[in-house]
Amino acid sequence: MSPLLAIDDLSVTFARSGLLSRLINPFPLPSFNVIDGVTLSLMPGETLGLVGESGSGKTTLARTILGLVRAAAGRIVFEGRDVQTTADFRAMRRRSAMMFQDPVASLSPRLRIGTLLTEPQVIQGLPMPDRRAAAKALLALVGLPASFVDRFPHELSGGQARRVGVARALAMKPHLLLADEPTAGLDVSVQGDVLNLIGELKRELGFAAMIVTHNLAMIRHVSDRLAIMYLGRLVETGPTQDVFSEPMHPYTATLIQSEPIPDPRRRSQNPAVTGEIPSVFRRPSGCEFHTRCPIARDRCKTEAPTYRPMGADRMVRCHFPLVTGGQEREAFSRASANQKGKLT
Amino acid sequence: MSGSLAARDLSVRYETPHGSVYALRHVDIEAHPGEVIGIVGESGCGKSTLVTALANLLPANARIDGSISYNGVDLAKLDAHRQRLLRGDEIALVSQDPMTAFNPVLTIGDQLVDFQHHRKDLGRAQKRARIAAMLGRVGIADAERRMDCYPHELSGGMRQRVAIAAALLTDPGLLIADEPTTALDVTMEAQIIHLLRELRREYNGIVIVVSHHLGVIAELCDRVYVMYAGEVVEDGEVDAIFHDARHPYTQALLACDPARFQERLDRLPTIPGSLPNLTQPPSGCVYAPRCDRAFAPCGSVVPPRVKLSASHIARCHAVTP
Numbered sequence: 001m002s003p004l005l006a007i008d009d010l011s012v013t014f015a016r017s018g019l020l021s022r023l024i025n026p027f028p029l030p031s032f033n034v035i036d037g038v039t040l041s042l043m044p045g046e047t048l049g050l051v052g053e054s055g056s057g058k059t060t061l062a063r064t065i066l067g068l069v070r071a072a073a074g075r076i077v078f079e080g081r082d083v084q085t086t087a088d089f090r091a092m093r094r095r096s097a098m099m100f101q102d103p104v105a106s107l108s109p110r111l112r113i114g115t116l117l118t119e120p121q122v123i124q125g126l127p128m129p130d131r132r133a134a135a136k137a138l139l140a141l142v143g144l145p146a147s148f149v150d151r152f153p154h155e156l157s158g159g160q161a162r163r164v165g166v167a168r169a170l171a172m173k174p175h176l177l178l179a180d181e182p183t184a185g186l187d188v189s190v191q192g193d194v195l196n197l198i199g200e201l202k203r204e205l206g207f208a209a210m211i212v213t214h215n216l217a218m219i220r221h222v223s224d225r226l227a228i229m230y231l232g233r234l235v236e237t238g239p240t241q242d243v244f245s246e247p248m249h250p251y252t253a254t255l256i257q258s259e260p261i262p263d264p265r266r267r268s269q270n271p272a273v274t275g276e277i278p279s280v281f282r283r284p285s286g287c288e289f290h291t292r293c294p295i296a297r298d299r300c301k302t303e304a305p306t307y308r309p310m311g312a313d314r315m316v317r318c319h320f321p322l323v324t325g326g327q328e329r330e331a332f333s334r335a336s337a338n339q340k341g342k343l344t
Numbered sequence: 345m346s347g348s349l350a351a352r353d354l355s356v357r358y359e360t361p362h363g364s365v366y367a368l369r370h371v372d373i374e375a376h377p378g379e380v381i382g383i384v385g386e387s388g389c390g391k392s393t394l395v396t397a398l399a400n401l402l403p404a405n406a407r408i409d410g411s412i413s414y415n416g417v418d419l420a421k422l423d424a425h426r427q428r429l430l431r432g433d434e435i436a437l438v439s440q441d442p443m444t445a446f447n448p449v450l451t452i453g454d455q456l457v458d459f460q461h462h463r464k465d466l467g468r469a470q471k472r473a474r475i476a477a478m479l480g481r482v483g484i485a486d487a488e489r490r491m492d493c494y495p496h497e498l499s500g501g502m503r504q505r506v507a508i509a510a511a512l513l514t515d516p517g518l519l520i521a522d523e524p525t526t527a528l529d530v531t532m533e534a535q536i537i538h539l540l541r542e543l544r545r546e547y548n549g550i551v552i553v554v555s556h557h558l559g560v561i562a563e564l565c566d567r568v569y570v571m572y573a574g575e576v577v578e579d580g581e582v583d584a585i586f587h588d589a590r591h592p593y594t595q596a597l598l599a600c601d602p603a604r605f606q607e608r609l610d611r612l613p614t615i616p617g618s619l620p621n622l623t624q625p626p627s628g629c630v631y632a633p634r635c636d637r638a639f640a641p642c643g644s645v646v647p648p649r650v651k652l653s654a655s656h657i658a659r660c661h662a663v664t665p
Contacts, residue, residue, distance in 0.1 A: 053529035053530065053531065054500075054529055157618070158387075187386035187387055187556065188386070188556070188558075188597065188600040188601050188602075189386060189596070189597065189600045189614055189615035190614070191602075191612070192600055192602070192611075192612030192613055192614040193614045195612055196611050196612055196614065199610070199611070214529065214530065216530070217601070217602045217603035218602050218612075220602065220605075220608065221602050221605065221608050221609045221612055222612075240608070241608065244606075254531060255530060255531065257534075258530045258531045258533065258534035259530055259559065259603060260533070260534070260537065260557070260559030260560055260562065260563045260603075261559055261562065261563075261603060262558035262559045262561075262562045262586065262598065262601050262603055262604055263562055263586055263587075263604075264562045264563075264565075264582040264583050264586050264587075265583065265586075265587070267562070267563055268534065268537075268538075268563065270538065271531070271534040271535045271537075271538045273531055274535060276499050276501060276502070276532070277499075277529070277531075292531075
């Protein structure tokens, strides 16, 4: 089976090139790789979780895939075809959809829900004999009453707005759904609702999904595969269960450990890492995680690790991956002195 | 100086053009020096109204019934001036968004000097020395230089550390942290949780942590109040709440948290239904319309306070001691 979406060595560059900054500083500054050499693929029907902290470039990557941000280098192949020109992206967007982060802000406040739901078809110039009926069918798909067609976005609750976002993304029957933080700002009792809905529709309609999030507790239950980003680079990919049971990159292990557990009997002792995420403007030399890595050695400071396969369907960017039984894993557990019992 | 805090039968309603919103109803809260109290609930449960009432910062359209006493003094009976003194001196607030807590056009140092305006006995140099010491205590390296920074020059985690330092500078008897880690990344969240836990060893006032995040509450608190639709439905020691929850809402809320499950779930648990309209709160149990254990009296009779142990109380008809 060939992948639905294949990204090869994709880079995105943001240049610091405003008129003002050029006047102040006549010497052009180097540009910054916000996304650097990302290689990733998504099979039809698969759910991929793209995980990272703020500033890791996960949202930029999702936007680049849909052509909302221009890539500086690399290839995007969607359904076997190269996507390069604006026309290519437009054709691709017909078969893919994005759910933006803020559900209320992504709905125009002056349009009614019915109009908003059918906008994609109108923009793509698809024939639609009865716009109202089409909107009602979409509302039914996401479990909202048909009377919502006449409502305005501000009349919806957060969870309902999210459902409208799902309905609108699925209006074009996409093969690929990109969801940017689909549960941000939702209560735990409602977040499950939205994720269950996406899961059900996925089984029913068979699209593939890429879920961009920082919420590890949630993504564990909804994704087949995980990709972990740090400073615009992928540091680890692999099947979700494997990554959680045996994180190989120290950053992944750190993320999993940092998540507070809702159990007062298993309180964490020490934070696994200290310090801040460095800025992409001043990318650390060598391995970019060495400034915060509890097991960094001299080699990590000078030599950048390659992104290499580690076992079945796993890729890791680390000189000293935490293999089960290996001394790195032991050193990591010792260094972080975290007694949550998550890493054994 | 530090004393106990107690709210008795506290109710808050907001007068709006569309009628009264009964945001908080008959809440009893108690906190003693040295305790970390958690207030947990989903949006609309009244946790923000509660802490705003405790800090005496409710908007003008709010009407309060019941009493809040701090150190034996009824806060509602104080005049505006005395209330203000108390806020500056005794009650400090760490807010959710550390960016908006600071003035963007003043340096951190200048603002923290202003926060100590009530300390007439100290000179500017002494105040700056206290700030430097406090910044060091909350884990900011190079405090002297950081004092000359503007808020935007600090990262989110750093700003939250400064906000905590600012709150501690007044040596408050009551420190309220409203969603202290919500705006932060998970690695930074772990560090702030660690910092708050370290600080409580030397700080002997009351800490109130408000959060919707069960993990944060479990990590930090001694006692927990669970709120739903403006009422406290269950309270008790943190271990009792997380391991022996008796109220159906607490049980449902705990069951919804995906962080509790290590194995992949095909369907995530949810709580069906929605919050009641707080302009007309139900006459019986507020959770009854969504409760799977509701029976005859739940719809019409206010649930009793069922005492499960010395410190564990659930307000529910279906719970027996």
